[in-house]
Amino acid sequence: MKSKIPTPAQEPFARKVISLWPALKGSLAQVRKPCIRPRCRACARGDNHPAYLLSFTKRGRRRCMYVPRRLVRLIKRAVKNGRRIEELLYQIGPALIRDHRKSRAAMKTSKESLTSTKSGTIKKNTKTES
Ligand SMILES: [Zn+2]
Numbered sequence: 699m700k701s702k703i704p705t706p707a708q709e710p711f712a713r714k715v716i717s718l719w720p721a722l723k724g725s726l727a728q729v730r731k732p733c734i735r736p737r738c739r740a741c742a743r744g745d746n747h748p749a750y751l752l753s754f755t756k757r758g759r760r761r762c763m764y765v766p767r768r769l770v771r772l773i774k775r776a777v778k779n780g781r782r783i784e785e786l787l788y789q790i791g792p793a794l795i796r797d798h799r800k801s802r803a804a805m806k807t808s809k810e811s812l813t814s815t816k817s818g819t820i821k822k823n824t825k826t827e828s
Contacts, residue, residue: 714786720772721779724754726765 715721730746732738740747750765752773765773 711786711790715783718779718783720776721783722754722773722776723780723784724752724777726770726773726777727751727753 727750729749729751731749732741732746750770751762752765753760753762755761
């Protein structure tokens with residue numbers, strides 16, 4: 699029988715991800731763009747008007763979209779949350795490997811103690827993994 703590889707606990711991770719909603723991947727930049735009004739003083743001065751631009755990648759291509767003013771706060775929060783979720787994802791790999799090592803080490807030691815009691819001899823070659 700094949701021994702199943704245990705998947706890591708899903709619930710704590712899922713709970714964190716849900717608490718980090720809304721999330722997105724991209725970056726927000728403030729730019730200044732001219733408006734369409736014919737005699738705008740700000741545009742005449744060259745100040746233009748502040749606007750937010752969201753850059754993201756779609757199928758490897760860099761894209762950007764203007765963010766409506768009402769969505770700026772939401773998008774800012776979503777960008778931050780996206781980074782935190784990404785950090786979480788980076789932690790999963792090492793955590794999986796560490797857990798696997800630990801469980802292997804635990805199995806080894808339990809097997810060794812079994813064999814030593816059966817044979818009656820005590821082996822002193824227990825490896826200690828760091
Ligand atoms: Zn203007």
